[in-house]
Amino acid sequence: MPAGEWSRRRTVGESALTAVVALLAAGTEELLGGEGWQLAAVAAASAVLALLRRRFPATVLVVTAALSPVVSGLGPLLLVLGWSAGGHIVGVGRALYAFIAAYVLNVGATLIVAWEHQRMLTVAFMATLYYLGTTLAPGLAHRYWAQRRTLLHALQERNVRLVRERAMIGRNARLRERQRIAQDMHDSLGHQLALIAVHTGALEVDRELTERQREVVGVLRNASVTAMHELREVVGILRDGTEAADPDTGPVGTGDESGRAARGIAGIEGLVDSARAAGTPVTLRRIGDERPLEPAAGHAAYRMAQEALTNAYKYAPGAAISVELRYEPDTFVVEIFNEEPPAGPAQHVVSGGQGLAGLEERARLVGGMCHAGPADGGGFRVAGMLPYGSAPTGEAAPLVDAADDFRQQSTKPFGGKSRPVPVGEPDWSFTERELAMALHGGKTRSTGGSIALGCGIAFAALVVLVVAAGLGLYYFVGSVQDAMVEPAKYESIEVGMAEKDVRPMLPDGDSLATMATAGEGAPPEPKGAACLTFLSTEMSDDFDTEPVFRFCFKDGKLIEKKAYEVRP
Incomplete structure:
Protein backbone atom coordinates (compact mmCIF):
# COMPACT_ATOMS: atom_id res chain seq x y z
CA MET A 1 0.00 0.00 0.00
CA PRO A 2 1.54 3.37 -0.98
CA ALA A 3 2.59 5.69 1.81
CA GLY A 4 -0.21 7.89 2.99
CA GLU A 5 -2.96 5.58 1.72
CA TRP A 6 -4.69 3.60 4.45
CA SER A 7 -7.45 1.12 3.89
CA ARG A 8 -10.65 1.49 5.84
CA ARG A 9 -9.82 -1.53 8.03
CA ARG A 10 -6.37 -0.18 8.87
CA THR A 11 -7.77 3.29 9.64
CA VAL A 12 -10.31 1.82 12.05
CA GLY A 13 -7.69 -0.42 13.64
CA GLU A 14 -5.18 2.41 14.14
CA SER A 15 -7.87 4.67 15.58
CA ALA A 16 -9.00 2.01 18.04
CA LEU A 17 -5.42 1.22 19.09
CA THR A 18 -4.62 4.90 19.58
CA ALA A 19 -7.70 5.39 21.75
CA VAL A 20 -6.89 2.33 23.88
CA VAL A 21 -3.25 3.41 24.35
CA ALA A 22 -4.34 6.94 25.33
CA LEU A 23 -6.83 5.59 27.89
CA LEU A 24 -4.24 3.21 29.35
CA ALA A 25 -1.71 6.02 29.62
CA ALA A 26 -4.15 8.35 31.36
CA GLY A 27 -5.36 5.59 33.69
CA THR A 28 -1.84 4.56 34.65
CA GLU A 29 -0.84 8.14 35.29
CA GLU A 30 -3.89 8.69 37.48
CA LEU A 31 -3.20 5.53 39.51
CA LEU A 32 0.32 6.80 40.22
CA GLY A 33 -0.83 10.21 41.42
CA GLY A 34 -1.33 12.31 38.29
CA GLU A 35 -4.33 14.57 37.90
CA GLY A 36 -5.89 17.33 35.79
CA TRP A 37 -4.03 18.58 32.74
CA GLN A 38 -1.23 16.11 33.38
CA LEU A 39 -3.53 13.20 32.48
CA ALA A 40 -4.62 14.89 29.25
CA ALA A 41 -1.02 15.68 28.30
CA VAL A 42 0.12 12.08 28.88
CA ALA A 43 -2.85 10.70 26.90
CA ALA A 44 -2.15 13.07 23.99
CA ALA A 45 1.56 12.23 24.00
CA SER A 46 0.78 8.49 23.96
CA ALA A 47 -1.64 8.94 21.06
CA VAL A 48 0.89 10.92 19.00
CA LEU A 49 3.69 8.42 19.66
CA ALA A 50 1.40 5.51 18.77
CA LEU A 51 0.50 7.15 15.44
CA LEU A 52 4.15 7.89 14.61
CA ARG A 53 5.43 4.41 15.47
CA ARG A 54 5.20 3.09 11.88
CA ARG A 55 6.83 6.12 10.25
CA PHE A 56 9.64 6.57 12.79
CA PRO A 57 9.83 3.23 14.65
CA ALA A 58 13.39 3.59 16.03
CA THR A 59 13.05 7.22 17.11
CA VAL A 60 9.69 6.71 18.79
CA LEU A 61 10.97 3.62 20.62
CA VAL A 62 14.07 5.37 21.97
CA VAL A 63 12.18 8.52 23.03
CA THR A 64 9.43 6.58 24.79
CA ALA A 65 11.89 4.28 26.55
CA ALA A 66 13.77 7.34 27.89
CA LEU A 67 10.61 9.10 29.08
CA SER A 68 8.68 6.16 30.56
CA PRO A 69 10.57 6.11 33.92
CA VAL A 70 9.79 9.82 34.36
CA VAL A 71 6.27 9.76 32.90
CA SER A 72 4.76 6.58 34.29
CA GLY A 73 1.74 6.71 31.98
CA LEU A 74 3.96 5.89 28.98
CA GLY A 75 4.75 2.44 30.40
CA PRO A 76 1.91 0.54 28.65
CA LEU A 77 2.93 2.14 25.33
CA LEU A 78 6.30 0.35 25.44
CA LEU A 79 4.57 -2.98 24.77
CA VAL A 80 3.02 -1.64 21.56
CA LEU A 81 6.19 0.15 20.45
CA GLY A 82 8.37 -2.90 21.10
CA TRP A 83 6.12 -5.08 18.93
CA SER A 84 5.88 -2.46 16.18
CA ALA A 85 9.60 -1.63 16.12
CA GLY A 86 10.53 -5.29 15.83
CA GLY A 87 8.72 -5.56 12.51
CA HIS A 88 9.14 -2.06 11.05
CA ILE A 89 12.81 -1.18 11.67
CA VAL A 90 14.64 -2.04 8.43
CA GLY A 91 17.94 -3.84 8.90
CA VAL A 92 19.18 -6.04 11.72
CA GLY A 93 21.97 -3.64 12.71
CA ARG A 94 19.68 -0.64 12.94
CA ALA A 95 17.17 -2.62 15.00
CA LEU A 96 19.94 -3.79 17.33
CA TYR A 97 21.22 -0.25 17.86
CA ALA A 98 17.70 1.07 18.47
CA PHE A 99 16.86 -1.54 21.11
CA ILE A 100 20.24 -1.13 22.84
CA ALA A 101 19.84 2.66 22.93
CA ALA A 102 16.32 2.31 24.26
CA TYR A 103 17.54 -0.09 26.97
CA VAL A 104 20.41 2.17 28.07
CA LEU A 105 18.20 5.27 28.25
CA ASN A 106 15.39 3.41 30.00
CA VAL A 107 17.62 1.94 32.71
CA GLY A 108 19.58 5.17 33.02
CA ALA A 109 16.43 7.24 33.51
CA THR A 110 15.19 4.71 36.07
CA LEU A 111 18.42 5.01 38.05
CA ILE A 112 18.25 8.81 37.97
CA VAL A 113 14.68 8.76 39.29
CA ALA A 114 15.68 6.37 42.12
CA TRP A 115 19.06 8.02 42.80
CA GLU A 116 18.19 9.06 46.36
CA HIS A 117 17.52 5.47 47.36
CA GLN A 118 19.97 2.68 47.97
CA ARG A 119 20.51 -0.60 46.09
CA MET A 120 21.06 0.81 42.60
CA LEU A 121 22.02 -2.63 41.29
CA THR A 122 18.64 -3.96 42.39
CA VAL A 123 16.89 -1.07 40.65
CA ALA A 124 18.89 -1.74 37.46
CA PHE A 125 18.05 -5.45 37.65
CA MET A 126 14.34 -4.81 38.00
CA ALA A 127 14.41 -2.21 35.20
CA THR A 128 16.18 -4.70 32.96
CA LEU A 129 13.55 -7.35 33.61
CA TYR A 130 10.82 -4.82 32.90
CA TYR A 131 12.46 -3.79 29.63
CA LEU A 132 12.99 -7.39 28.53
CA GLY A 133 9.38 -8.33 29.22
CA THR A 134 7.62 -5.25 27.85
CA THR A 135 9.85 -4.17 24.96
CA LEU A 136 12.54 -6.59 23.81
CA ALA A 137 10.53 -9.83 23.91
CA PRO A 138 7.61 -8.44 21.82
CA GLY A 139 10.11 -6.90 19.39
CA LEU A 140 11.96 -10.18 18.84
CA ALA A 141 8.71 -12.10 18.46
CA HIS A 142 7.32 -9.68 15.87
CA ARG A 143 10.57 -9.54 13.93
CA TYR A 144 10.77 -13.32 13.69
CA TRP A 145 7.09 -13.54 12.73
CA ALA A 146 7.47 -10.84 10.06
CA GLN A 147 10.64 -12.34 8.58
CA ARG A 148 9.16 -15.81 8.51
CA ARG A 149 6.07 -14.50 6.74
CA THR A 150 8.21 -12.62 4.23
CA LEU A 151 10.33 -15.72 3.59
CA LEU A 152 7.28 -17.91 3.02
CA HIS A 153 5.85 -15.24 0.75
CA ALA A 154 9.02 -15.21 -1.36
CA LEU A 155 9.08 -19.02 -1.50
CA GLN A 156 5.46 -19.14 -2.61
CA GLU A 157 6.04 -16.49 -5.28
CA ARG A 158 8.93 -18.60 -6.57
CA ASN A 159 6.78 -21.71 -6.51
CA VAL A 160 4.01 -19.93 -8.43
CA ARG A 161 6.53 -18.91 -11.08
CA LEU A 162 7.70 -22.51 -11.37
CA VAL A 163 4.10 -23.68 -11.76
CA ARG A 164 3.51 -21.10 -14.47
CA GLU A 165 6.69 -22.09 -16.28
CA ARG A 166 5.65 -25.73 -16.17
CA ALA A 167 2.20 -24.80 -17.48
CA MET A 168 3.83 -22.91 -20.35
CA ILE A 169 6.08 -25.85 -21.14
CA GLY A 170 3.08 -28.20 -21.09
CA ARG A 171 1.05 -25.89 -23.35
CA ASN A 172 3.93 -25.61 -25.79
CA ALA A 173 4.31 -29.39 -25.85
CA ARG A 174 0.58 -29.84 -26.47
CA LEU A 175 0.63 -27.24 -29.23
CA ARG A 176 3.54 -28.95 -30.96
CA GLU A 177 1.79 -32.31 -30.76
CA ARG A 178 -1.48 -30.86 -32.03
CA GLN A 179 0.34 -29.18 -34.91
CA ARG A 180 1.99 -32.47 -35.80
CA ILE A 181 -1.38 -34.27 -35.79
CA ALA A 182 -2.94 -31.45 -37.82
CA GLN A 183 -0.13 -31.62 -40.36
CA ASP A 184 -0.52 -35.40 -40.70
CA MET A 185 -4.29 -35.08 -41.16
CA HIS A 186 -3.85 -32.31 -43.71
CA ASP A 187 -1.23 -34.18 -45.69
CA SER A 188 -3.00 -37.55 -45.72
CA LEU A 189 -6.77 -36.99 -45.59
CA GLY A 190 -6.60 -33.65 -47.37
CA HIS A 191 -4.82 -35.18 -50.32
CA GLN A 192 -7.27 -38.06 -50.62
CA LEU A 193 -10.34 -35.86 -50.31
CA ALA A 194 -8.94 -33.46 -52.89
CA LEU A 195 -8.51 -36.38 -55.34
CA ILE A 196 -12.10 -37.50 -54.71
CA ALA A 197 -13.39 -33.97 -55.30
CA VAL A 198 -11.43 -33.60 -58.55
CA HIS A 199 -12.48 -36.97 -59.98
CA THR A 200 -16.13 -36.59 -59.02
CA GLY A 201 -16.13 -33.09 -60.52
CA ALA A 202 -14.80 -34.49 -63.79
CA LEU A 203 -17.37 -37.31 -63.79
CA GLU A 204 -20.22 -34.85 -63.20
CA VAL A 205 -19.62 -33.18 -66.57
CA ASP A 206 -19.11 -36.46 -68.48
CA ARG A 207 -21.71 -36.55 -71.28
CA GLU A 208 -21.87 -40.34 -71.27
CA LEU A 209 -23.44 -40.42 -67.78
CA THR A 210 -27.13 -40.54 -67.30
CA GLU A 211 -29.00 -37.85 -65.36
CA ARG A 212 -29.37 -40.16 -62.36
CA GLN A 213 -25.66 -40.94 -62.40
CA ARG A 214 -24.78 -37.22 -62.58
CA GLU A 215 -27.05 -36.61 -59.55
CA VAL A 216 -25.29 -39.30 -57.53
CA VAL A 217 -21.88 -38.04 -58.57
CA GLY A 218 -22.93 -34.49 -57.55
CA VAL A 219 -23.91 -35.75 -54.11
CA LEU A 220 -20.52 -37.43 -53.77
CA ARG A 221 -18.71 -34.27 -54.90
CA ASN A 222 -20.65 -32.13 -52.40
CA ALA A 223 -19.92 -34.63 -49.64
CA SER A 224 -16.20 -34.60 -50.42
CA VAL A 225 -16.10 -30.79 -50.51
CA THR A 226 -17.98 -30.62 -47.21
CA ALA A 227 -15.58 -33.17 -45.71
CA MET A 228 -12.64 -31.05 -46.86
CA HIS A 229 -14.08 -27.98 -45.12
CA GLU A 230 -14.69 -29.98 -41.95
CA LEU A 231 -11.13 -31.26 -42.11
CA ARG A 232 -9.83 -27.70 -42.40
CA GLU A 233 -11.87 -26.67 -39.39
CA VAL A 234 -10.55 -29.57 -37.34
CA VAL A 235 -7.00 -28.80 -38.43
CA GLY A 236 -7.50 -25.17 -37.43
CA ILE A 237 -8.72 -26.18 -33.99
CA LEU A 238 -5.77 -28.53 -33.54
CA ARG A 239 -3.30 -25.86 -34.57
CA ASP A 240 -4.41 -22.86 -32.55
CA GLY A 241 -7.63 -23.83 -30.72
CA THR A 242 -9.94 -21.80 -33.00
CA GLU A 243 -12.21 -22.74 -35.82
CA ALA A 244 -11.82 -21.42 -39.31
CA ALA A 245 -15.54 -20.64 -39.36
CA ASP A 246 -16.82 -17.16 -38.60
CA PRO A 247 -18.25 -16.57 -35.10
CA ASP A 248 -21.88 -17.51 -34.61
CA THR A 249 -23.93 -14.40 -35.25
CA GLY A 250 -27.18 -15.86 -36.42
CA PRO A 251 -28.78 -18.79 -38.19
CA VAL A 252 -27.57 -19.70 -41.64
CA GLY A 253 -28.44 -22.40 -44.07
CA THR A 254 -27.11 -25.87 -44.18
CA GLY A 255 -24.37 -24.89 -46.58
CA ASP A 256 -23.13 -22.39 -49.13
CA GLU A 257 -22.36 -22.66 -52.83
CA SER A 258 -19.00 -24.19 -52.09
CA GLY A 259 -20.59 -27.02 -50.20
CA ARG A 260 -19.34 -25.76 -46.86
CA ALA A 261 -21.76 -26.59 -44.05
CA ALA A 262 -22.42 -24.11 -41.26
CA ARG A 263 -20.87 -25.03 -37.93
CA GLY A 264 -21.42 -23.86 -34.37
CA ILE A 265 -24.78 -22.80 -32.96
CA ALA A 266 -25.74 -21.36 -36.33
CA GLY A 267 -25.47 -24.80 -37.90
CA ILE A 268 -27.94 -26.40 -35.47
CA GLU A 269 -30.84 -24.85 -37.36
CA GLY A 270 -29.53 -26.47 -40.54
CA LEU A 271 -29.49 -29.86 -38.78
CA VAL A 272 -33.10 -29.34 -37.69
CA ASP A 273 -34.15 -28.36 -41.24
CA SER A 274 -32.46 -31.48 -42.63
CA ALA A 275 -34.29 -33.66 -40.11
CA ARG A 276 -37.61 -32.08 -40.99
CA ALA A 277 -36.95 -32.60 -44.69
CA ALA A 278 -36.41 -36.28 -43.94
CA GLY A 279 -39.86 -36.46 -42.29
CA THR A 280 -38.85 -36.38 -38.62
CA PRO A 281 -40.99 -34.08 -36.39
CA VAL A 282 -38.40 -31.73 -34.85
CA THR A 283 -39.05 -28.48 -32.97
CA LEU A 284 -36.43 -25.80 -32.25
CA ARG A 285 -36.72 -23.23 -29.44
CA ARG A 286 -34.39 -20.40 -28.48
CA ILE A 287 -34.64 -18.95 -24.95
CA GLY A 288 -32.84 -15.85 -23.70
CA ASP A 289 -30.81 -13.14 -25.38
CA GLU A 290 -28.49 -14.61 -27.96
CA ARG A 291 -24.80 -14.27 -27.25
CA PRO A 292 -21.79 -15.42 -29.29
CA LEU A 293 -19.73 -18.36 -28.09
CA GLU A 294 -16.09 -19.09 -28.58
CA PRO A 295 -15.57 -21.12 -31.80
CA ALA A 296 -14.50 -24.26 -29.91
CA ALA A 297 -17.56 -24.11 -27.61
CA GLY A 298 -19.89 -23.43 -30.56
CA HIS A 299 -18.42 -26.39 -32.42
CA ALA A 300 -19.00 -28.59 -29.37
CA ALA A 301 -22.66 -27.48 -29.19
CA TYR A 302 -23.08 -28.32 -32.87
CA ARG A 303 -21.57 -31.78 -32.42
CA MET A 304 -23.84 -32.44 -29.42
CA ALA A 305 -26.94 -31.61 -31.43
CA GLN A 306 -25.69 -33.63 -34.41
CA GLU A 307 -24.90 -36.72 -32.36
CA ALA A 308 -28.16 -36.51 -30.37
CA LEU A 309 -30.25 -36.21 -33.56
CA THR A 310 -28.35 -39.10 -35.12
CA ASN A 311 -29.01 -41.29 -32.08
CA ALA A 312 -32.70 -40.34 -32.17
CA TYR A 313 -32.94 -41.37 -35.84
CA LYS A 314 -31.25 -44.70 -35.09
CA TYR A 315 -32.83 -45.74 -31.79
CA ALA A 316 -36.20 -43.95 -31.80
CA PRO A 317 -37.41 -43.81 -35.41
CA GLY A 318 -40.55 -41.69 -35.82
CA ALA A 319 -40.37 -40.17 -32.32
CA ALA A 320 -40.90 -36.43 -31.88
CA ILE A 321 -37.71 -34.51 -31.11
CA SER A 322 -37.32 -31.14 -29.42
CA VAL A 323 -34.15 -29.03 -29.56
CA GLU A 324 -33.80 -26.21 -27.04
CA LEU A 325 -31.07 -23.56 -27.00
CA ARG A 326 -30.99 -21.59 -23.72
CA TYR A 327 -28.80 -18.54 -23.18
CA GLU A 328 -28.39 -18.54 -19.41
CA PRO A 329 -26.58 -15.64 -17.67
CA ASP A 330 -23.39 -17.64 -17.15
CA THR A 331 -23.60 -20.64 -19.48
CA PHE A 332 -25.11 -21.75 -22.76
CA VAL A 333 -27.34 -24.85 -22.59
CA VAL A 334 -28.19 -27.07 -25.55
CA GLU A 335 -30.78 -29.78 -24.82
CA ILE A 336 -32.13 -32.44 -27.21
CA PHE A 337 -35.03 -34.61 -26.08
CA ASN A 338 -36.75 -37.39 -28.05
CA GLU A 339 -39.99 -39.03 -26.92
CA GLU A 340 -40.71 -42.74 -26.88
CA PRO A 341 -40.94 -44.05 -30.47
CA PRO A 342 -44.47 -45.15 -31.51
CA ALA A 343 -43.29 -48.60 -32.58
CA GLY A 344 -40.84 -49.05 -29.71
CA PRO A 345 -37.04 -48.80 -29.76
CA ALA A 346 -35.22 -49.99 -32.85
CA GLN A 347 -33.62 -53.42 -32.62
CA HIS A 348 -30.22 -54.68 -33.84
CA VAL A 349 -28.82 -51.20 -34.45
CA VAL A 350 -25.11 -51.15 -35.21
CA SER A 351 -23.29 -48.72 -32.91
CA GLY A 352 -19.67 -48.01 -32.09
CA GLY A 353 -20.58 -46.91 -28.56
CA GLN A 354 -18.24 -43.92 -28.67
CA GLY A 355 -20.58 -41.07 -29.62
CA LEU A 356 -21.90 -40.01 -26.21
CA ALA A 357 -18.54 -40.58 -24.52
CA GLY A 358 -16.97 -38.35 -27.14
CA LEU A 359 -19.52 -35.63 -26.39
CA GLU A 360 -18.60 -35.66 -22.70
CA GLU A 361 -14.92 -35.38 -23.55
CA ARG A 362 -15.54 -32.59 -26.07
CA ALA A 363 -17.54 -30.60 -23.48
CA ARG A 364 -14.87 -31.09 -20.83
CA LEU A 365 -12.13 -29.80 -23.11
CA VAL A 366 -13.89 -26.46 -23.56
CA GLY A 367 -14.70 -26.10 -19.85
CA GLY A 368 -18.28 -27.41 -19.96
CA MET A 369 -20.17 -30.61 -19.17
CA CYS A 370 -22.55 -32.97 -20.92
CA HIS A 371 -25.22 -35.35 -19.62
CA ALA A 372 -26.96 -38.06 -21.58
CA GLY A 373 -29.50 -40.57 -20.27
CA PRO A 374 -33.14 -41.63 -20.04
CA ALA A 375 -35.56 -38.85 -19.17
CA ASP A 376 -38.24 -38.95 -16.49
CA GLY A 377 -41.49 -40.23 -17.96
CA GLY A 378 -39.79 -41.91 -20.92
CA GLY A 379 -37.64 -40.81 -23.79
CA PHE A 380 -34.00 -39.82 -23.93
CA ARG A 381 -32.28 -36.51 -23.17
CA VAL A 382 -28.88 -35.08 -24.08
CA ALA A 383 -27.98 -31.78 -22.38
CA GLY A 384 -24.76 -29.80 -22.54
CA MET A 385 -23.62 -26.75 -20.57
CA LEU A 386 -20.91 -24.68 -22.24
CA PRO A 387 -19.14 -21.46 -21.18
CA TYR A 388 -19.36 -18.25 -23.19
CA GLY A 389 -15.74 -17.26 -22.68
CA SER A 390 -12.60 -19.13 -23.57
CA ALA A 391 -11.71 -22.02 -21.26
CA PRO A 392 -8.19 -22.87 -20.14
CA THR A 393 -6.53 -25.75 -21.92
CA GLY A 394 -5.85 -27.40 -18.56
CA GLU A 395 -4.29 -26.61 -15.23
CA ALA A 396 -0.75 -27.71 -14.67
CA ALA A 397 -0.15 -30.12 -11.83
CA PRO A 398 1.62 -28.67 -8.80
CA LEU A 399 5.35 -29.15 -8.63
CA VAL A 400 5.11 -30.21 -4.97
CA ASP A 401 3.34 -32.94 -3.10
CA ALA A 402 -0.16 -32.44 -1.75
CA ALA A 403 1.17 -32.62 1.79
CA ASP A 404 3.77 -29.93 1.17
CA ASP A 405 3.74 -26.51 2.80
CA PHE A 406 2.74 -25.02 -0.55
CA ARG A 407 -0.50 -26.95 -0.93
CA GLN A 408 -2.28 -23.60 -0.68
CA GLN A 409 -0.54 -22.51 -3.88
CA SER A 410 -2.44 -20.92 -6.73
CA THR A 411 -1.53 -19.96 -10.27
CA LYS A 412 -2.82 -16.48 -9.44
CA PRO A 413 -0.55 -13.84 -7.89
CA PHE A 414 -0.02 -14.22 -4.18
CA GLY A 415 -2.88 -12.71 -2.20
CA GLY A 416 -4.45 -11.46 -5.43
CA LYS A 417 -1.59 -8.91 -5.76
CA SER A 418 1.71 -8.90 -7.54
CA ARG A 419 3.48 -6.53 -5.13
CA PRO A 420 5.66 -7.83 -2.29
CA VAL A 421 4.32 -7.35 1.22
CA PRO A 422 6.60 -5.01 3.22
CA VAL A 423 8.08 -6.25 6.46
CA GLY A 424 5.65 -5.58 9.27
CA GLU A 425 2.61 -5.02 7.10
CA PRO A 426 0.06 -7.71 7.92
CA ASP A 427 -1.14 -9.92 5.09
CA TRP A 428 -4.19 -11.57 6.60
CA SER A 429 -4.92 -13.91 3.71
CA PHE A 430 -1.45 -15.40 3.96
CA THR A 431 -1.66 -15.53 7.76
CA GLU A 432 -4.94 -17.44 7.55
CA ARG A 433 -3.34 -19.96 5.20
CA GLU A 434 -0.40 -20.35 7.58
CA LEU A 435 -2.83 -21.08 10.41
CA ALA A 436 -4.72 -23.60 8.27
CA MET A 437 -1.46 -25.29 7.32
CA ALA A 438 -0.43 -25.52 10.96
CA LEU A 439 -3.79 -26.98 11.96
CA HIS A 440 -3.54 -29.64 9.24
CA GLY A 441 0.04 -30.49 10.08
CA GLY A 442 1.70 -29.47 6.80
CA LYS A 443 5.47 -29.92 6.89
CA THR A 444 8.36 -29.47 4.48
CA ARG A 445 12.02 -30.12 4.76
CA SER A 446 12.94 -26.48 4.00
CA THR A 447 10.42 -24.47 6.00
CA GLY A 448 9.90 -27.15 8.65
CA GLY A 449 13.51 -26.76 9.85
CA SER A 450 13.23 -22.97 10.06
CA ILE A 451 9.93 -23.23 11.89
CA ALA A 452 11.40 -25.70 14.39
CA LEU A 453 14.48 -23.51 14.87
CA GLY A 454 12.37 -20.39 15.35
CA CYS A 455 10.06 -22.15 17.78
CA GLY A 456 13.08 -23.42 19.71
CA ILE A 457 14.57 -19.93 19.96
CA ALA A 458 11.24 -18.46 21.01
CA PHE A 459 10.77 -21.20 23.62
CA ALA A 460 14.28 -20.70 24.99
CA ALA A 461 13.72 -16.94 25.22
CA LEU A 462 10.41 -17.54 26.97
CA VAL A 463 12.03 -19.91 29.48
CA VAL A 464 14.75 -17.35 30.23
CA LEU A 465 12.18 -14.61 30.73
CA VAL A 466 10.02 -16.81 32.97
CA VAL A 467 13.01 -17.80 35.10
CA ALA A 468 14.20 -14.20 35.36
CA ALA A 469 10.69 -13.01 36.20
CA GLY A 470 10.34 -15.75 38.81
CA LEU A 471 13.64 -14.81 40.45
CA GLY A 472 12.71 -11.14 40.34
CA LEU A 473 9.31 -11.84 41.86
CA TYR A 474 10.84 -14.01 44.60
CA TYR A 475 13.39 -11.35 45.38
CA PHE A 476 10.78 -8.59 45.36
CA VAL A 477 8.48 -10.49 47.73
CA GLY A 478 11.38 -11.05 50.11
CA SER A 479 12.38 -7.42 49.75
CA VAL A 480 8.83 -6.28 50.60
CA GLN A 481 8.86 -8.43 53.73
CA ASP A 482 12.10 -6.70 54.78
CA ALA A 483 10.31 -3.33 54.59
Missing part, protein backbone atom coordinates in the same frame (compact mmCIF):
# COMPACT_ATOMS: atom_id res chain seq x y z
CA MET A 484 7.15 -4.11 56.59
CA VAL A 485 6.36 -4.07 60.31
CA GLU A 486 3.28 -5.45 62.03
CA PRO A 487 1.22 -3.00 64.14
CA ALA A 488 1.56 -5.26 67.17
CA LYS A 489 5.34 -5.10 66.97
CA TYR A 490 5.17 -1.32 66.62
CA GLU A 491 3.10 -1.11 69.79
CA SER A 492 5.53 -3.36 71.70
CA ILE A 493 8.47 -1.05 71.05
CA GLU A 494 8.70 1.87 73.50
CA VAL A 495 10.53 5.18 73.28
CA GLY A 496 13.69 5.17 75.39
CA MET A 497 14.68 1.59 74.58
CA ALA A 498 18.27 0.99 73.62
CA GLU A 499 19.00 0.97 69.90
CA LYS A 500 20.84 -2.32 70.24
CA ASP A 501 17.64 -3.88 71.63
CA VAL A 502 15.28 -2.32 69.05
CA ARG A 503 17.34 -3.05 65.95
CA PRO A 504 17.00 -6.86 66.14
CA MET A 505 13.24 -6.48 66.43
CA LEU A 506 12.99 -4.57 63.12
CA PRO A 507 13.74 -5.55 59.52
CA ASP A 508 16.95 -4.21 58.04
CA GLY A 509 14.97 -1.80 55.83
CA ASP A 510 17.26 -2.34 52.83
CA SER A 511 14.48 -2.84 50.31
CA LEU A 512 13.02 -1.21 47.23
CA ALA A 513 9.63 -1.19 48.96
CA THR A 514 10.86 1.50 51.36
CA MET A 515 10.70 3.91 48.39
CA ALA A 516 6.93 4.01 48.95
CA THR A 517 7.47 5.57 52.41
CA ALA A 518 9.04 8.71 50.94
CA GLY A 519 5.88 10.50 49.94
CA GLU A 520 3.76 13.47 50.89
CA GLY A 521 2.55 13.73 54.50
CA ALA A 522 5.73 12.64 56.32
CA PRO A 523 6.49 14.75 59.46
CA PRO A 524 9.96 16.29 59.80
CA GLU A 525 12.66 14.12 61.36
CA PRO A 526 14.21 15.09 64.73
CA LYS A 527 17.40 17.05 64.33
CA GLY A 528 20.53 14.89 64.48
CA ALA A 529 18.55 11.62 64.56
CA ALA A 530 18.87 8.60 62.25
CA CYS A 531 15.43 7.33 61.27
CA LEU A 532 14.16 4.09 59.79
CA THR A 533 10.81 3.97 57.98
CA PHE A 534 8.76 0.85 57.31
CA LEU A 535 5.44 0.00 55.68
CA SER A 536 2.63 -1.39 57.81
CA THR A 537 1.36 -4.88 57.12
CA GLU A 538 -2.18 -3.51 57.34
CA MET A 539 -3.79 -1.69 54.42
CA SER A 540 -5.07 1.87 54.69
CA ASP A 541 -8.75 2.71 54.32
CA ASP A 542 -7.77 5.25 51.68
CA PHE A 543 -6.58 3.66 48.45
CA ASP A 544 -4.27 6.61 47.67
CA THR A 545 -2.27 6.49 50.94
CA GLU A 546 0.10 4.05 52.64
CA PRO A 547 0.45 3.58 56.46
CA VAL A 548 4.06 4.08 57.61
CA PHE A 549 5.94 3.45 60.87
CA ARG A 550 9.04 5.53 61.64
CA PHE A 551 11.68 4.89 64.32
CA CYS A 552 14.30 7.59 65.08
CA PHE A 553 17.52 6.89 67.05
CA LYS A 554 19.99 9.26 68.69
CA ASP A 555 22.85 8.59 71.03
CA GLY A 556 22.08 4.85 71.04
CA LYS A 557 18.45 5.25 72.13
CA LEU A 558 15.03 5.32 70.49
CA ILE A 559 13.96 8.94 70.89
CA GLU A 560 10.83 8.86 68.70
CA LYS A 561 8.38 6.54 66.99
CA LYS A 562 5.57 7.76 64.74
CA ALA A 563 2.72 6.17 62.79
CA TYR A 564 1.39 8.24 59.87
CA GLU A 565 0.15 7.92 56.31
CA VAL A 566 1.89 9.14 53.15
CA ARG A 567 0.74 9.67 49.61
CA PRO A 568 3.26 7.96 47.27
